[in-house]
Amino acid sequence: MEHFLRTTPSYEQLIEELGTIKKKILTFDTFSASKIEENTGIEIEKKSLSEGFPFYSESDNKNTRKEDLDILYKVELAEANAKLNKEIIEKKLLKQELENIKKELSISNQKNHKLTARTEKLVAINKALKSSNADLENFIYSSSHDLRSPISNLEGLVQILTHELGDRIQDSQRSLISMIETSISRFKQTILDLTEITKFQKDEQEVQEPVLFEEIIEDVKSNINNKIQESGAEIETDLKVTQVNFSRKNLRSVIFNLLINAVKYRSPKRPLKLQLSSYKKGKNIVFEVKDNGLGFLPEQKEKLFEMFKRLHTHVEGTGVGLYIVKKIIENSGGNIKVESHLDEGSTFKIFLKA
Amino acid sequence: MTKKFNKVLLVDDDDISNYLTEVLIQKLDFSGDIEVYKNGEEALNYIRECFHNQSENVCPELVILDINMPVMDGFEFLEEFEKLQKNNNRDIPVVMLTTSNYNNDIQKAKKYKVAGFVNKPLTEEKFLEILNHHL
Numbered sequence: 001m002e003h004f005l006r007t008t009p010s011y012e013q014l015i016e017e018l019g020t021i022k023k024k025i026l027t028f029d030t031f032s033a034s035k036i037e038e039n040t041g042i043e044i045e046k047k048s049l050s051e052g053f054p055f056y057s058e059s060d061n062k063n064t065r066k067e068d069l070d071i072l073y074k075v076e077l078a079e080a081n082a083k084l085n086k087e088i089i090e091k092k093l094l095k096q097e098l099e100n101i102k103k104e105l106s107i108s109n110q111k112n113h114k115l116t117a118r119t120e121k122l123v124a125i126n127k128a129l130k131s132s133n134a135d136l137e138n139f140i141y142s143s144s145h146d147l148r149s150p151i152s153n154l155e156g157l158v159q160i161l162t163h164e165l166g167d168r169i170q171d172s173q174r175s176l177i178s179m180i181e182t183s184i185s186r187f188k189q190t191i192l193d194l195t196e197i198t199k200f201q202k203d204e205q206e207v208q209e210p211v212l213f214e215e216i217i218e219d220v221k222s223n224i225n226n227k228i229q230e231s232g233a234e235i236e237t238d239l240k241v242t243q244v245n246f247s248r249k250n251l252r253s254v255i256f257n258l259l260i261n262a263v264k265y266r267s268p269k270r271p272l273k274l275q276l277s278s279y280k281k282g283k284n285i286v287f288e289v290k291d292n293g294l295g296f297l298p299e300q301k302e303k304l305f306e307m308f309k310r311l312h313t314h315v316e317g318t319g320v321g322l323y324i325v326k327k328i329i330e331n332s333g334g335n336i337k338v339e340s341h342l343d344e345g346s347t348f349k350i351f352l353k354a
Numbered sequence: 355m356t357k358k359f360n361k362v363l364l365v366d367d368d369d370i371s372n373y374l375t376e377v378l379i380q381k382l383d384f385s386g387d388i389e390v391y392k393n394g395e396e397a398l399n400y401i402r403e404c405f406h407n408q409s410e411n412v413c414p415e416l417v418i419l420d421i422n423m424p425v426m427d428g429f430e431f432l433e434e435f436e437k438l439q440k441n442n443n444r445d446i447p448v449v450m451l452t453t454s455n456y457n458n459d460i461q462k463a464k465k466y467k468v469a470g471f472v473n474k475p476l477t478e479e480k481f482l483e484i485l486n487h488h489l
Contacts, residue, residue, distance in 0.1 A: 141456060145422055148453040149368055152474040156374035159475075163381075195456070 018075055140198045144191050151191070155184050193320045197307070211251050212243045213278050213287065220256045224263065231263045233272040240279040244287075244352050250328045255287075257321040258348055262291040264315045267343065284334070284351040292345040301338060359386035359489040361412045365397040365431065366390070366420035366451070375418065375451070375476060382482050384489065389414070393423045394431030401435065405442040414446060416488045421452040421459055428452070432466040447488045451476065 158180055165173065217237060221228060228235070244251070259274070266272040275290040296304070296311050303309045305326040310319040329336045333353050340346035362379070366372050372390050379388065391397040397417070404411035417435075421428035428450060439445060447469035452459070454473075463471050469488060472480055 142422075145454055145456075149371065149474070152453055153368065153370040153374065156378075156475040157370070160374070160377055 018072060137198065140194065144195050147191055148188070151184055151187050154180075155188075158184070193308075197320060197324065208245045208247055210243050211246050211248045213239050214242065216248070216252050216255050217259075217276060219252060220259050223256070224260055227260070227263050231266055231272050233263060233266070233274055235274045235276065238275070238277040240277070241285050242278075244278075244285050244354075246332065246352065250332070254325050254328055254350065255289075257325045258289045261321060262289060262293060262346075264317065265312060266291070266293045267345075269343075280354065281351070283354055285354045287350045287352065288347060290345065290347040295340045295342045295344050295346050297342050298340075301340070304338065305336075355383070357384050357485075357489065359384060359415055361387045361389060361414040362489070363397055363400070363414040363417045364388055364390045365392075365394060365417060365423070365428070367392040367423045368420065371420075371474060375481075378476055378478065378481050379485070382478060382485060384485050386489075387412070394419075394426030394428065394434075396425075398426070398431060398434055398438070401446075402438060405438060405444065413444070416485075417446060417448045418451050419448050421450065421454050429462055429466075432463075432468070436466060449484055449488070 158177060162169070162177055169177075214237070221235070262274050263272065270292060273292045275288070277288045277290075279286055279288075294312070300311055304311065305322050306319075307323040308319040310317055326336055329350055329352070334351045337349045337351070338346060339349075364372055364375060366375075376388055379385075389400065391400065400411055401413070401417075403409045404413040419428045419431060426434075432448065435448070448467070449470040449472060450463055450468055451472050451474060460471055470484055472484065
């Protein structure tokens with residue numbers, strides 16, 4: 001037999017092949033199956049491949065060629081079985097993976113759904129806000145128009161009355177008419193201020209662009225040149241930062257209000273000295289306006305930025321300037337601070353996003 | 355010396371304002387027929403008839419126009435009036451007289467051929483300038 005086996009090279013090869021197959025089968029044993037089960041939780045039909053299987057052994061000399069072939073068939077069968085088993089496990093793994101993906105998908109679907117719902121809600125809220133903003137704008141427009149019409153009629157009527165009375169006017173009538181006129185002009189100014197505020201709120205979404213501090217300062221200075229000359233102000237500028245990204249119109253409004261305030265609320269005891277400077281501080285660009293004017297008490301600080309609130313009455317004003325300044329700065333993501341000492345002066349510091 | 359004009363159209367729904375405008379015109383020594391309409395549509399009908407000789411309507415030499423009016427406002431009037439003028443080869447000046455100083459309205463008025471944009475109340479100087487220029 002040995003001899004016979006040895007003389008047939010193909011049979012020899014066969015034996016070798018059998019050995020490899022055997023090894024293959026053995027490596028895919030129940031141990032590996034349980035390992036997969038442990039890791040994946042998938043139940044595998046465990047069938048020991050070696051069980052009841054007469055393994056070919058080289059020392060077994062009694063085997064005939066037919067038996068050998070039987071073994072070969074059995075081995076092939078076992079191999080096919082093993083393959084099948086492996087495929088089943090792979091399929092089960094795939095199935096599990098698919099399940100996992102499905103689960104994840106359903107979770108993300110749910111999340112998506114929630115997100116869509118939230119987005120829809122936000123869009124609706126935004127729409128409602130826009131429409132209520134438009135309503136408000138319309139309301140202010142029409143109410144300011146409707147208020148202005150009768151007041152301008154009143155103004156005209158008073159003029160005609162004065163004209164009609166002519167020389168026959170008595171002093172008491174003259175003073176009454178003058179009071180009516182003062183009331184009318186105050187009323188008109190209030191309406192103007194209100195429209196100013198709504199205008200600025202409308203312009204708020206203006207485009208940001210690089211704006212040169214110096215350009216704006218010069219523009220404002222020439223605009224209020226008369227008042228500056230009148231005050232005899234000495235203005236120093238020290239611009240360490242030359243430009244900032246901001247709405248040009250809004251920055252002009254800010255600088256205009258700060259300068260005009262410094263001129264208006266100067267001290268009668270000394271010539272006005274104004275120091276304008278810009279510099280970097282941390283993440284901010286700071287624009288500073290320092291004066292040696294009237295100043296104010298710490299407890300007056302809060303009132304300073306409120307709408308229609310004024311600290312002084314000796315000069316003209318309506319109390320919207322600093323309110324607008326604060327709103328512009330805060331809406332742009334910056335903030336404004338003020339330090340002041342009564343009868344020494346004030347320093348306004350504007351912190352802008354660099 | 356009184357300066358005469360044939361016809362001025364005053365298109366405004368505010369009676370008192372119209373009264374003041376008329377008084378001012380007289381005060382400035384202008385005299386002529388002032389036709390008052392309370393909305394754009396009525397004024398437009400008048401002008402259409404005079405352009406087409408459908409009546410004895412005298413065509414105005416000047417239109418003084420308010421913005422906010424019922425039925426047809428000042429801008430709607432201008433839209434139609436410009437077409438009408440073009441089709442009939444006319445060039446009647448329009449002065450807008452309004453209490454609005456809303457930037458929006460001023461910008462809107464610029465889209466049309468408007469001879470002036472004046473805020474109420476009309477002052478003598480302002481009005482004299484307009485009347486002298488257009489009548």
